[in-house]
Amino acid sequence: MNKLIVVAVVMVLLPFHASAQDADAGREKAQACAACHGVDGNSTIPQYPILAEQTARYLYMQLRDFKRGRREDPAMSPMVANLTKQDMLDLAAYYSKQKFNGQNSRGDLNAASRGKEVADAALCTICHLGGFSGQNEIPRAAGQHYEYTLKQLKAFKERQRTNDAGNMTAVVRTISDEDLAAMAAYLSTLR
Ligand code: HEC
Numbered sequence: 001m002n003k004l005i006v007v008a009v010v011m012v013l014l015p016f017h018a019s020a021q022d023a024d025a026g027r028e029k030a031q032a033c034a035a036c037h038g039v040d041g042n043s044t045i046p047q048y049p050i051l052a053e054q055t056a057r058y059l060y061m062q063l064r065d066f067k068r069g070r071r072e073d074p075a076m077s078p079m080v081a082n083l084t085k086q087d088m089l090d091l092a093a094y095y096s097k098q099k100f101n102g103q104n105s106r107g108d109l110n111a112a113s114r115g116k117e118v119a120d121a122a123l124c125t126i127c128h129l130g131g132f133s134g135q136n137e138i139p140r141a142a143g144q145h146y147e148y149t150l151k152q153l154k155a156f157k158e159r160q161r162t163n164d165a166g167n168m169t170a171v172v173r174t175i176s177d178e179d180l181a182a183m184a185a186y187l188s189t190l191r
């Protein structure tokens, strides 16, 4: 009887184990990404997002969306063409476990306090959590490069980026470009 239960448990666990996320395998696979996203996901180039400490679920979903063409970028889209689902899970696990080194590009810091007011009024942290640390499929936005963040906020507003199930496009629709820049500056100061 006990033996039967063990067999049943192993049979349930095996397929799960086969697709479990493997951060060590991800480290190897991430060599192809370092030129743009930096060693350990700490990108030094403002147009290339910092991936360190990003949530694994969000990272995986973005890779999948690039692969499906639901999100597009001329530099990034070709990078996912040959990735398998397992590759994407491993890469997501790897980057989510790396530490953000605190180095990023900031916007106009004089605008950051205005940016905080706009973000507070828009209740962004209901989804992104306090300090914009993110959770599951909702990204960490704290400490991201200013230029990258502003580009994304504008892309949501102008509906060039539409893989957000309407969550972001609805929130930023009525916010001026000046206030989007102020929020991007504010987010760049968070740790
Ligand atoms: C040639 C430069 C380049 C290379 C190499 C590259 N990327 Fe990117 N990646 C980008 C750019 C640019 C963006 C931002 C696109 C945009 O502005 O929407 C991006 C975005 C991303 C995002 C979305 C991050 C977010 O916060 O939404 C993920 C995840 C990602 N890349 C993972 C990878 C992985 C994994 C690899 C290696 C397999 C890789 N990238 C290789 C340029 C690159």
Ligand code: HEC
Binding pocket: 049, 061, 118, 119, 122, 123, 124, 125, 126, 127, 128, 137, 138, 139, 140, 141, 149, 152, 153, 163, 164, 165, 167, 168, 171, 172, 183
């Ligand atoms: C209803 C929930 C919700 C609210 C409210 C919300 N967001 Fe988001 N946000 C999301 C989700 C979900 C995504 C990821 C979309 C995707 O998968 O492409 C996202 C993506 C982002 C990104 C892109 C991150 C990246 O790495 O590309 C930024 C920046 C961002 N949000 C900032 C904000 C700001 C600033 C506010 C307030 C003005 C806000 N969000 C309000 C759910 C929300």
